[in-house]
Amino acid sequence: MSELAVQGINAAVKGMYEAFPYPDYSLFIPLRWQEAYASGSLFAQGLVRQKLGHNLLGEGRKRILIAGCGDVQAAIISRWEPRSHRMVGVDLSRPSLRKAKLRALMMLRPMRLQQLNLEDPRVDLGEPYAHIDAYGMLHHLANPSEGLQTLSRCLLPGGTMRIMVYNSRARQWMFQISRVFALLGLKAYDRADLQESVRLLQSMQRNVPALQDRLDGMKGIIQEPARLVDAFFHEREARLGLSYWLKAIHKAGLIPLGLMDRYAELDDLANPLLRMPADDLLQARIDDLRFENNLEFYLYKDAPPPLSAGVHAAPLNLRRRLPPLAWQRYAETKSLGIGQLWPLWQAFLSRTFQGQSSFLDRWARRIEPLALQRLSRLGALFPDQFQSRELQKLLLNPMQSTMEAPQCPGARSLTDAPELRKQMEGILLRKKLPLARMQWIEERLKRAQSL
Ligand SMILES: C[S@@+](CC[C@H](N)C(=O)[O-])C[C@H]1O[C@@H](n2cnc3c(N)ncnc32)[C@H](O)[C@@H]1O
Numbered sequence: 130m131s132e133l134a135v136q137g138i139n140a141a142v143k144g145m146y147e148a149f150p151y152p153d154y155s156l157f158i159p160l161r162w163q164e165a166y167a168s169g170s171l172f173a174q175g176l177v178r179q180k181l182g183h184n185l186l187g188e189g190r191k192r193i194l195i196a197g198c199g200d201v202q203a204a205i206i207s208r209w210e211p212r213s214h215r216m217v218g219v220d221l222s223r224p225s226l227r228k229a230k231l232r233a234l235m236m237l238r239p240m241r242l243q244q245l246n247l248e249d250p251r252v253d254l255g256e257p258y259a260h261i262d263a264y265g266m267l268h269h270l271a272n273p274s275e276g277l278q279t280l281s282r283c284l285l286p287g288g289t290m291r292i293m294v295y296n297s298r299a300r301q302w303m304f305q306i307s308r309v310f311a312l313l314g315l316k317a318y319d320r321a322d323l324q325e326s327v328r329l330l331q332s333m334q335r336n337v338p339a340l341q342d343r344l345d346g347m348k349g350i351i352q353e354p355a356r357l358v359d360a361f362f363h364e365r366e367a368r369l370g371l372s373y374w375l376k377a378i379h380k381a382g383l384i385p386l387g388l389m390d391r392y393a394e395l396d397d398l399a400n401p402l403l404r405m406p407a408d409d410l411l412q413a414r415i416d417d418l419r420f421e422n423n424l425e426f427y428l429y430k431d432a433p434p435p436l437s438a439g440v441h442a443a444p445l446n447l448r449r450r451l452p453p454l455a456w457q458r459y460a461e462t463k464s465l466g467i468g469q470l471w472p473l474w475q476a477f478l479s480r481t482f483q484g485q486s487s488f489l490d491r492w493a494r495r496i497e498p499l500a501l502q503r504l505s506r507l508g509a510l511f512p513d514q515f516q517s518r519e520l521q522k523l524l525l526n527p528m529q530s531t532m533e534a535p536q537c538p539g540a541r542s543l544t545d546a547p548e549l550r551k552q553m554e555g556i557l558l559r560k561k562l563p564l565a566r567m568q569w570i571e572e573r574l575k576r577a578q579s580l
Contacts, residue, residue: 194280388405
């Protein structure tokens, strides 16, 4: 891609995130910091320790980079970084950074927040980092693989990275809907158009059975302009597959540690957070939509072990909080009470900040094995917290023998959804666009419904 084309993409993405800072949370809503328990450098080093049996980074001041930080993520992650760690957040969008700065000020947490373009060939990210978070950013670059290499170049040997990149196969239906919006002439920068797109999505939810569940799961996104635009009107969303990302990771000199299985879709595989699934097994599950989560990789750059690793006190403001709600959101864990989760939460904080916790074998004997397995897949519990080999093995083992691929109701044509058809024709008429477009819209909608 020519430098000019890259600049064009970066300018369009910048314009979008300046008009719609992401995720645009109010400065005054209380954030549940504990839900971000798996986002910091210490969590990632904990994964390294579990895999290699030792730390890869020694003591000393560490620098943490949040690449494409948006308006809230640097603040959230900073809660999980000891105060001695220097936080740096970079983003294209000035308004996002302005809000991020206010947040840092309100938290009394010094942080460097800088506007820059990661794809600018002259970019200087400063001294190397111990950990880099690039959540939901790389697929918006013109050259994602090169972007990952840029980040990796400024990662210390032994450093870690968390990246979240889209699972494009699972987002195919969203891509088709975004094409429908484009054919209807709807624009993100027009408030009336955005409202119209919300009405269309609501109407699809009522009239297109194959999209109903998918749109039900997006209610929060549909109601928030920043998130709606991010999902359906993006200026740049590279549609790339697993093999592209695995190659990019390899090219960047990084090694995958594991994958967060947020939606419990990989239960027939060994614990994917602790054992990176084989490429073909993951690809097969992406292809038939057994795995629809985005790809949330933990990565590291290899190095010899240091002589001694840093130990930090877990901050009191985390110790006093309740455990993350995310730990209780699953069939296997929803009956766990606070009495059962509290000792785990405290042990999690000790392991994360101090490098180890007391052994949890006695505690585990009172918890269902499937709940222990789920908690481990979420990164709440690690084999090195048990003395018993049998319990250690349990956490690594698959939870199910097979997982079913989702079944989808048959596709519905616009003839069977007259309300939706009328709404779309009305938009074309108002925008003075040819009604003949309905035939392409119909085709896109059909593709959005096929698996
Ligand atoms: C979907 S948002 C994610 C924000 C944040 N990571 C989060 O999860 O809340 C993507 C962010 O990446 C930033 N971004 C996209 N391209 C970038 C680039 N070339 N250089 C720096 N930041 C970029 C955008 O401005 C935007 O804030």
